[in-house]
Amino acid sequence: MDPANFFLIVSLFVGIFYCIAIPYGAGFDEERHLVRIYYMSQYHFMPDFPNPTIHERVIDLSYQRRLVQAPAFDLFSRENFWSRFSAFEENIRYGQKTQSIYSPVIFLPQAMLGRLLWWKYDFPILPTIILQKIVGLSIYIAGCYMGIRAIPFGKWMLTALALSPAALFQAATLNADGFTNAMSFAFIGWVIAVYVNERSGVQPRSIWILIALSILLGVAKPGAIILLPLLLILLKHPFPSKKWVVLLAAGVLLAVIANVGWWVLASQGSVFAGAGSQSITQQSSLILAGPLAFIKPLVQSMILSLPYQIQGWMAAYGYWAGRVPGPVYFFSALFLLCSVVIYTAAFIPNYAIGGVLALAKHGRYYIPFAPLLFLGLTGLLNVSENVQKWARPVVLGSFVLATGWFTFGIYTTYYTYCGYDVYLGAKCSLPIYKNLEKEGGAVVGINNGERLSQTFTNQCGQLETAQVFIEAIPESVVGSLRFSLLDGGHQLLASRDFPAQEIRAGDYLSLPVDLPSAYQNKDFEIQLESIDLLPTEKFRLVVTPADYYPGLLSADGTTGIGDLLIHYICTGP
Numbered sequence: 001m002d003p004a005n006f007f008l009i010v011s012l013f014v015g016i017f018y019c020i021a022i023p024y025g026a027g028f029d030e031e032r033h034l035v036r037i038y039y040m041s042q043y044h045f046m047p048d049f050p051n052p053t054i055h056e057r058v059i060d061l062s063y064q065r066r067l068v069q070a071p072a073f074d075l076f077s078r079e080n081f082w083s084r085f086s087a088f089e090e091n092i093r094y095g096q097k098t099q100s101i102y103s104p105v106i107f108l109p110q111a112m113l114g115r116l117l118w119w120k121y122d123f124p125i126l127p128t129i130i131l132q133k134i135v136g137l138s139i140y141i142a143g144c145y146m147g148i149r150a151i152p153f154g155k156w157m158l159t160a161l162a163l164s165p166a167a168l169f170q171a172a173t174l175n176a177d178g179f180t181n182a183m184s185f186a187f188i189g190w191v192i193a194v195y196v197n198e199r200s201g202v203q204p205r206s207i208w209i210l211i212a213l214s215i216l217l218g219v220a221k222p223g224a225i226i227l228l229p230l231l232l233i234l235l236k237h238p239f240p241s242k243k244w245v246v247l248l249a250a251g252v253l254l255a256v257i258a259n260v261g262w263w264v265l266a267s268q269g270s271v272f273a274g275a276g277s278q279s280i281t282q283q284s285s286l287i288l289a290g291p292l293a294f295i296k297p298l299v300q301s302m303i304l305s306l307p308y309q310i311q312g313w314m315a316a317y318g319y320w321a322g323r324v325p326g327p328v329y330f331f332s333a334l335f336l337l338c339s340v341v342i343y344t345a346a347f348i349p350n351y352a353i354g355g356v357l358a359l360a361k362h363g364r365y366y367i368p369f370a371p372l373l374f375l376g377l378t379g380l381l382n383v384s385e386n387v388q389k390w391a392r393p394v395v396l397g398s399f400v401l402a403t404g405w406f407t408f409g410i411y412t413t414y415y416t417y418c419g420y421d422v423y424l425g426a427k428c429s430l431p432i433y434k435n436l437e438k439e440g441g442a443v444v445g446i447n448n449g450e451r452l453s454q455t456f457t458n459q460c461g462q463l464e465t466a467q468v469f470i471e472a473i474p475e476s477v478v479g480s481l482r483f484s485l486l487d488g489g490h491q492l493l494a495s496r497d498f499p500a501q502e503i504r505a506g507d508y509l510s511l512p513v514d515l516p517s518a519y520q521n522k523d524f525e526i527q528l529e530s531i532d533l534l535p536t537e538k539f540r541l542v543v544t545p546a547d548y549y550p551g552l553l554s555a556d557g558t559t560g561i562g563d564l565l566i567h568y569i570c571t572g573p
Contacts, residue, residue, distance in 0.1 A: 003155040004148040007162055011141045011171075014163075014403060018172035019133040021407075023072040023414050024126060025062030027173025029100065033107065034058060034174055036100040037132065040111030041118060045104040047266055055085055057125060063414065067548040069432035070459075071415045075126060082124045101266040102176040103258070105219040109135045110174065129174070136178050140171035143182025147189025147371075152196040156395065158185065158371055163399060165406040167367050177367070180220040184227055184368030187213045191230050194237070201238045211251030218255025224368060225259045228252055417459045422572025428460040429569050431549045442543040442562065443471050444555065448479065448533035452541070454526045454564040456551040461571035463515060466494075466526055467508040469565035474537035477501045481539050482531055483511045488523030497531065500539075508567060526566065541565070 025031050036047060038058060059065055061080060063072055074080060104111075110132040117123035117131070144162040148155055161167065162185060171178040190213055194206045210231065217224045231252065239245050287294045412420040418428035446452050454468075466485050477500045484495040494513040503509055530539055542565040543553065553560045 003159040004145055007148055007159045008141065008145055010163060011168070015137045015141065015168055015172050016134060018168060019130055019137055021410055022172055023063035023075055024129045025064040026414060027175055030174045031059070031062045031064055032100045033176070034129065037107050037111045037114055037174065040104055040107055041114035047101040057083060061126060066434055067436065067546060069434055070417060073415060081126050084122055084124050085118060086122050102221060103219040103262050106176045106179045109139065133172055133174060136174060137171050140178040140182040143186040147185035150193040151189040152193055158189065160395065160399065161371055165402060176221050180224050181367050183213065183216045183220050184224055185371065187217055187227055188230065188371045191233070195233050199237060201240070202234060204240055204244065207244050207248055211248060214251045214255040215258065218258035222259055222263050225256055228255060418572050426572065427464070427569050428572045429567050430459055433548065436544060442545060443540045444543050445538035445540050446528060446530040447538045448530050448535065450530055451556055452528040453554045454551060454566060456524055456549055456566065456568065458522045458524060458568060458570060462519065463513060463524065463568060463570045465569040466511045466513065467567040468526060468528065469542050470503055470505055470507065470509050470539065471542050472505050472540040473500050473503050474533055474539065476534055476537060479533035480531045482529040483509060484527040485511055485513055486525040486527060487521045526564070
């Protein structure tokens, strides 16, 4: 099959499935981009929203906003999937600003679709978001298809890069990366095509296409314009006249002005402006004051984070939730030397404040530039026809296996409680907390003779261990903490008195339990009781700020707000 047609068919089937299966909010910064799309659908194209309020339902439906990692099947329930803005007219959220300050051109198709479906036809929120994802996917497919069709050699290489798990994940979620990747692949393909096919004279039609693609790169993410110097390989090709050279140069200049100008304009009021720790002014002064001191951590960061950069470029789920199955990386069998220019540009705002590994996992930033590396490698080897013949089914099989494993990882990450590791024999430890910091949270104390109770529902296999987080122990290290586990019928299953000197503050305390193999009860209760403490001392435990998992917290029979910070460990599927 022709590589371009293969890409078209596979990207449509796999991509549309990902648009539906990847929950809204699970993509990188997807929630922030939707806030931008939401305002653009109301004809406000600048990211400095005058009254930054948004329907709370948009935020509540986001998978990333969940307090714990849990199956996303509920997003397809009647209540959630068919909810409309009209049902929440007064339900708006205070000050919901966005860091999505990219060019409005990137999000214009999705915003206009939102304008039509949300505000004219009162279409449900989530189905509209899925359709917006498909629109973004279509732009990605069109750009990559154009590049694969145009490029005279390396077609299967470009196809493999465009179908890589990370690239498809970005294309199937709401972000600026899908657009940027598409324009980059199309630009690279067309420049190489003109260089190879039009040595005797560059055609006006090709010049117009290159101008258009250059401008589209200019309205993509800021780093995309570093591809524009690729046009220099055409300088020795004869043009119809000097007028066409000037016209192409004007298009490139317009692209640079659009890219840099928009960034300067839109970044006003963001973390990159003013006098904050990540401001351009602050960081530029810091770098100029000690250039050598900047270069050292930059190089150190590149070296230390290289494996993570490659991993992020090949395959990663949004916010690195769950774990990508290892076979994805094995069957992908690809390698990328990260772009020094892009890494440096991204490292500057984090210099001296984020540490040398601040950008370690953002390998997806290098997807647009990967074809340049592999195009350079294609001329190093002369492979026989017989080897090529065997390579084709290997490449196809590798793609199928990599995509299959990555899709299975999507299921385990977003539609199971325990994640991928339990399918490799690991124990399931729940809850998997999200958006929770142990430091600075509410603390509850247990004085001598007092009892604290926390119920929970087991969401996995046979329960083996219950754990509770101990914030602090009595200073005198006198007394003990009785840790008991009961079932839903208040039957005692396990209990142990832990002397204070054996308990580690700032860590989980574990209570093993041995249940019969036929045990079916899913409801349990943790009881904690202080024994023989001095009157002024207590054990202190962390309480979550909201109801993070099914269960109730009570102190001596009085129900409280939030839950104890606990884990329960059980067998996996």
